[in-house]
Amino acid sequence: MRVVVMAIPYFIGRHENVQFAGSDTGRFQDRMERMIEQIKFAEDLGYYGFSMSEHHMQVEGIEGTTNPIMWDLLVAQHTKKMKVGQLGMNLTAVNPIKLAEDLAMLDQFTKGRTFAGFSRGNTPRWTNTFGQHLNITSTDSDRSEADKRNRAIFYENWRIVKELWTKKTTNVQGEFWKVPYPTEWRFQPTEKFGASAVDENNQLLEIGITPRPYQDPHPPIYAPFSQSMETVRFWAREGGKMVAFVSDEFERFIPIMLDEYQKETEKAGRVFNPDNALGLGGHLTLGRNAAESEDLEKAFRELWGFAYDAPPYHAPVGRIWGGSKQKVQDDIGRLRETYGIEEFFVWHHVGYFPQEVEMAILEEFADAVIKA
CATH class of the missing domain: 3.20.20.30 (Luciferase-like domain)
Incomplete structure (x- = not known):
């Protein structure tokens, strides 16, 4: 099984109120050092890859993913075998x-x-x-x-x-x-x-x-991928892999997506393999105990409602991997068995929570899933 960290640098920590934090050099340097430490730690824990979204002009400090390619190079320079890419x-x-x-x-x-x-x-x-x-x-x-x-x-x-x-x-x-x-x-x-x-x-x-x-x-x-079947058919023809962070509620679309992908793959003369077609993602809020997990999920949901499930995005929160190790392990196991996939993406904050908390989140998930 392969787990890719989708790292999201935040220049405003939880409970902070800072104007134009994304333009602050000191905060950028701090998040850069945190990122290096966390991803090196993640590689040692067995994580397979590192990825980022792409956003520009985020002077508010919500996401610092201005140039994923340069972040990828930075991470590659501080790791030995971890894959690096973008979403x-x-x-x-x-x-x-x-x-x-x-x-x-x-x-x-x-x-x-x-x-x-x-x-x-x-x-x-x-x-x-x-x-x-x-x-x-x-x-x-x-x-x-x-x-x-x-x-x-x-x-x-x-x-x-x-x-x-x-x-x-x-x-x-x-x-x-x-x-x-x-x-x-x-x-x-x-x-x-x-x-x-x-x-x-x-x-x-x-x-x-x-x-x-x-x-x-x-x-x-x-x-x-969210819901566009036209996008699914296009990447099936071209051999691209779809990655979805959908919630359990929207999981009913996955069999439809895989069916459409398979049809287009076979039309293109290739053999269909669900692991080449789909990777599934979740938001990582797994703490070291039940109370911490509950607090992390609460904080994440508040952040998501403030910055994502709001204009201009109106994006539903999607799957959350938190609660307990057993709960997360069971969910990953179910998804592997149901859909025949082996690659998973974890949305992970860098800079929103204290550094030791964010590193502990990575370790808890690795104990629950990667090592297991």
């Missing part, structure tokens, strides 16, 4: 060539310890700001015109990333991007070492990236 990088309001390069470099720097996660963007403040040059906005999978445009560029950008990862040079002329852009190119090294990239009139035909990924053909692909 996930925005694949709409970005330059797909730059993103393909950055992830390929991370894969090279870590010598194949990288996995890549992609999302469409659900936060209007930064998605709309980043995507203004293409008129891309955040989306709620509501089939609106904005949603259709967001999905269209998502598909095109993934095609560009995949082509750049799997081919020495490529040409993708899409609705949103021209790769390469029509350009006259006279460069003697191209004439000698890459002549197929230009035509007889010195017009650029193809481009490639340096480097391409360390893994062949590319790092494993992950995608956060």
Whole structure:
């Protein structure tokens, strides 16, 4: 079984009231040191990987996941074998060539310890700001015109990333991007070492990236999932793995999701394996005793109601792994047996609770699940 820590840095601790904590250098340095200590500890406990969401402009200090790729590199430098990745990088309001390069470099720097996660963007403040040059906005999978445009560029950008990862040079002329852009190119090294990239009139035909990924053909692909079956079918065709933090109430959608995934996988000519299709996640609030577990869950629910199940997200809290070791162990065992999966993600705070409490949470879960 594989357990990945989805680490969320918070620059405001519980019960604190601080203005613009996300802009504070001292707090960032503190959370960075806490993160290093906790993830090194997690690797020693047997955790398989590290991941982050992507958010920008969080000056309030709620989440400091500005650049997951740089956090991944930091973690990789302080661990020996832990996988590092994202859930996930925005694949709409970005330059797909730059993103393909950055992830390929991370894969090279870590010598194949990288996995890549992609999302469409659900936060209007930064998605709309980043995507203004293409008129891309955040989306709620509501089939609106904005949603259709967001999905269209998502598909095109993934095609560009995949082509750049799997081919020495490529040409993708899409609705949103021209790769390469029509350009006259006279460069003697191209004439000698890459002549197929230009035509007889010195017009650029193809481009490639340096480097391409360390893994062949590319790092494993992950995608956060809530309810969009169109997203499920797309990643089934492309070989991406869905990750869901749904609650027990919404678990009834999982068999539907797996059925749709299996159909598309087999249409693509591949053998279906549920462990390659789905990973399940939960919020980690397991304390060292019943009273601490109860207090951690109470604090987490308060935070979630304040920052997530509220505008602009309105996100339900999802599964919580707390209470007792036996309860958590039983739930993980049930999910493994029911769905045939072996990879789990734990949403874990760094900086919201005291450091020794957060490290104890990691250890309690490891005792209950990983070591067991």
